[in-house]
Amino acid sequence: STTSDTTIFEERESQVRSYCREWPTVFSKAQGVYQYAEDGRRYIDFFSGAGALNYGHNHPELKKHLVEYLTGDNVVHSLDTYTVAKREFLQTFQDLILKPRDLDYTVQFPGPTGTNAVETALKIARKCTGRLDVVSFTNAFHGMSLGSLAVTGNSMKRAGAGTPLYHTNTAPYDDYFDGETADFMWLDRTWSDGGSGLDTPAAVIVETVQGEGGLKAARNVWLRELQALCRRHNVLLIVDDVQAGCGRTGQFFSFEEAGIEPDIVCLSKSISGYGLPMSLTLMRPELDQWEPGEHNGTFRGHNPAFVTATAALKTFWADDALEQNIAARSEQLREGLHRIIARCDGALLRGRGLLTGVAFPEDDIAGRIQAAAFERGLLIETSGPKGEVIKVMPALTITETEMEEGLEILVDAASSVLG
Ligand code: PMP
Numbered sequence: 015s016t017t018s019d020t021t022i023f024e025e026r027e028s029q030v031r032s033y034c035r036e037w038p039t040v041f042s043k044a045q046g047v048y049q050y051a052e053d054g055r056r057y058i059d060f061f062s063g064a065g066a067l068n069y070g071h072n073h074p075e076l077k078k079h080l081v082e083y084l085t086g087d088n089v090v091h092s093l094d095t096y097t098v099a100k101r102e103f104l105q106t107f108q109d110l111i112l113k114p115r116d117l118d119y120t121v122q123f124p125g126p127t128g129t130n131a132v133e134t135a136l137k138i139a140r141k142c143t144g145r146l147d148v149v150s151f152t153n154a155f156h157g158m159s160l161g162s163l164a165v166t167g168n169s170m171k172r173a174g175a176g177t178p179l180y181h182t183n184t185a186p187y188d189d190y191f192d193g194e195t196a197d198f199m200w201l202d203r204t205w206s207d208g209g210s211g212l213d214t215p216a217a218v219i220v221e222t223v224q225g226e227g228g229l230k231a232a233r234n235v236w237l238r239e240l241q242a243l244c245r246r247h248n249v250l251l252i253v254d255d256v257q258a259g260c261g262r263t264g265q266f267f268s269f270e271e272a273g274i275e276p277d278i279v280c281l282s283k284s285i286s287g288y289g290l291p292m293s294l295t296l297m298r299p300e301l302d303q304w305e306p307g308e309h310n311g312t313f314r315g316h317n318p319a320f321v322t323a324t325a326a327l328k329t330f331w332a333d334d335a336l337e338q339n340i341a342a343r344s345e346q347l348r349e350g351l352h353r354i355i356a357r358c359d360g361a362l363l364r365g366r367g368l369l370t371g372v373a374f375p376e377d378d379i380a381g382r383i384q385a386a387a388f389e390r391g392l393l394i395e396t397s398g399p400k401g402e403v404i405k406v407m408p409a410l411t412i413t414e415t416e417m418e419e420g421l422e423i424l425v426d427a428a429s430s431v432l433g
Pocket residue numbers: 064126127128129130132155156157158221225226254255256257258282283
């Protein structure tokens with residue numbers, strides 16, 4: 015093919031494409047926080063595969079383990095049979111993640127994607143409680159398959175299903191009421207009142223930071239009150255940590271800071287550490303109630319992903335160096351974004367950790383900044399119901415110099431739009 019030739023994509027690929035419309039070039043190489051197009055242009059990646067590349071592209075330590083694994087005749091595909099690579103992963107996840115946090119979760123390998131982890135959570139919640147409904151929140155994003163879409167609070171995305179989705183309730187997300195305290199009285203009353211017509215649900219599913227929904231971050235007190243409400247009514251609390259987890263907001267799990275302990279946790283995106291498909295559904299041991307065969311799938315045993323996942327945990331979660339970098343780079347990012355906010359009345363800082371951005375008062379500003387950033391060599395995504403938020407999500411391993419380089423481009427792009 016010739017340089018940046020997109021003809022076959024236009025002719026043959028489904029029109030259901032989104033990112034390529036924003037970045038109309040053909041990428042060929044990637045390393046660390048940089049991505050390179052076929053025409054030789056270099057881009058700084060402030061997007062990180064929608065959160066799937068928390069340790070950057072092709073991290074050398076992870077690559078070494080992957081190449082070694084692939085070079086031998088090791089098992090690649092294994093359904094849910096026991097393998098050496100899976101044993102290593104489970105042991106490491108228990109030793110480095112669960113034990114130090116005093117968490118006791120049974121691990122399900124629900125399939126390759128985040129939506130698989132969410133579907134598994136919803137199904138097991140209904141099975142264990144015998145109840146039907148699930149409460150989710152305005153602007154939530156939990157996935158695109160029918161169950162996860164049913165709890166996604168975005169009407170444009172829901173319209174893709176064409177027909178009504180199964181019965182769920184949508185409740186307002188944290189700062190909807192701009193309150194100082196968490197106010198769950200409405201849900202508390204309706205669940206207590208048999209005549210309300212709203213049955214007590216099986217579960218509540220929540221993101222601690224709404225990655226796709228506009229970077230709104232739940233306050234810790236709100237999450238604690240939500241957990242208390244769920245416990246009062248024996249409703250299961252599911253935290254969807256697919257995007258906010260694996261260190262993105264500062265600690266391995268995004269809910270650690272709030273001191274809550276969800277009944278079910280969904281992880282995917284960066285759990286393999288290398289951008290390979292993998293997901294986990296963690297559940298309190300007593301929720302592990304399926305009979306063998308009641309829930310299964312072909313791609314639950316992607317061993318190369320177990321190998322890179324194990325290497326990622328050992329490389330980044332055996333000490334606190336990564337957490338320190340996330341804290342320092344988050345601070346640097348917030349300072350940088352204030353340079354943009356200062357140029358736009360009504361612009362607001364949103365998010366937590368390295369899942370932070372700026373919400374603009376007019377819908378088209380973020381999209382125009384994104385396009386201007388692309389021209390200047392920076393990949394950055396928008397977020398929010400109207401795409402009104404610029405979302406900065408670099409690798410957690412990004413250095414101070416790389417962050418400054420990206421921020422300078424972003425501020426320049428924003429200035430070109432805001433004047
Ligand atoms: N939950 C959340 C919070 C997400 O951000 C996403 C993906 N953006 C998903 C679920 C779905 O994950 P996947 O695209 O891998 O199915």
